Amino acid sequence: MLTLEQSQRALAAAEAHAVAIGVPVNIAIVDAGVHLTAFARMDGAVLGAIDVALGKARTAALFRIPSESVWDYCKPAAPAPTLELSNGGLMAFPGGLPLTAADGTFLGAVGVSGGAPSQDREIAKAATQTL
């Protein structure tokens, strides 16, 4: 069960990393039931990335995999084309990562958007390392 304290710690770690690399992003945290627990939009992050951050967190929590792994299922010639249209639209690129407790329990997911996908991913990674 993901607490607000854990969610805010994960969010703060992501924000600190984003500041360190100079990329303003949106950061969303959802619990194991895919419900929002915490969110922050850093000053200067584009508005379009709010929904993307929420979508990446949702995508990673719904399937319990990094958001970009969904693309392996739905990309051209992969076995599940159109999967990305499910669940109101998935975000199948880097920036969403599952959050897992030290004992391996699935806790939820973090979604980051605002930088380049690879930057979003490393910012999300910082969040995962706090639990």
Added chain:
Amino acid sequence: MLTLEQSQRALAAAEAHAVAIGVPVNIAIVDAGVHLTAFARMDGAVLGAIDVALGKARTAALFRIPSESVWDYCKPAAPAPTLELSNGGLMAFPGGLPLTAADGTFLGAVGVSGGAPSQDREIAKAATQTL
């Protein structure tokens, strides 16, 4: 006219096959009017696959073909690109199959999601063989 008894029999056959091959899935049954008659989420099936199972059943019932056959119409260079965006989003990959009576009457469809697409398809197949 698909009855609840038929729907639950189809659902139970799918569930039994899923147990046999060790894959927790979501199973949805819809009638000829594309309305839900029965649903089951097996313990351990990912949350993201609920909507996918419903979508595969809907897709197979809407066009009265296996869900993956829709991809033949909308894949790159096929004659109906964007078809997958109709009807609130189609699921154009394996796991949705029409349900047909012994005399060929169309009864509805089953949708399965949670395993690899090929596993979902064989689990759905088990459901079709009960009618």
Added chain:
Amino acid sequence: MLTLEQSQRALAAAEAHAVAIGVPVNIAIVDAGVHLTAFARMDGAVLGAIDVALGKARTAALFRIPSESVWDYCKPAAPAPTLELSNGGLMAFPGGLPLTAADGTFLGAVGVSGGAPSQDREIAKAATQTL
């Protein structure tokens, strides 16, 4: 954590009660995270009641109260008018009930629709008594 076995037992108890009083209904079971675990539409239940049953289960799980208790908050002169427009539309009349374990743990909710609201409520009640 609500299992499929518990969900199907609750659903079967509701169905048995509905048969006993001669009212065909739709029955939906959702878990504590408000995600569908089981559904059944009895033969003869009207199509419009599918979404109502799902909505009552969702409403009872979202607020952990009987669906009709939401009306106490949003009815004329009550303190929360328009609450019913939240969460994509709430169903604020009888037929949705929380499901609780013997030790008081919240497990999810059942939603029933197809009969008169008072009938839907007693059918839902039968489901709650199986856990």
Added chain:
Amino acid sequence: MLTLEQSQRALAAAEAHAVAIGVPVNIAIVDAGVHLTAFARMDGAVLGAIDVALGKARTAALFRIPSESVWDYCKPAAPAPTLELSNGGLMAFPGGLPLTAADGTFLGAVGVSGGAPSQDREIAKAATQTL
């Protein structure tokens, strides 16, 4: 222009007040453009109140008035019945308040949900007093 620092300060003040009165709530902050800047769900807040908190903040920011003031326009015999159906559904009861700078500049809004409407309103009030 509402900063993340201001948003998190407002959110923390609301959370502190909610802790003080023992009511777990969801808290949402939106900017003058009605876009989310910060969100927190306190442990134990019901899931249904996430969307309500977001909706109250949205409602207060869209019209730059307390969320409950919208009810004065759309309540029975008021001049704008159905106004509550606009903008994807308004939340026209206490818990949403505009956020204003010391010089009167409109900055955005806070939305709180999880307690009784009067509690939600006083928690939201605590947020407004930080700017």
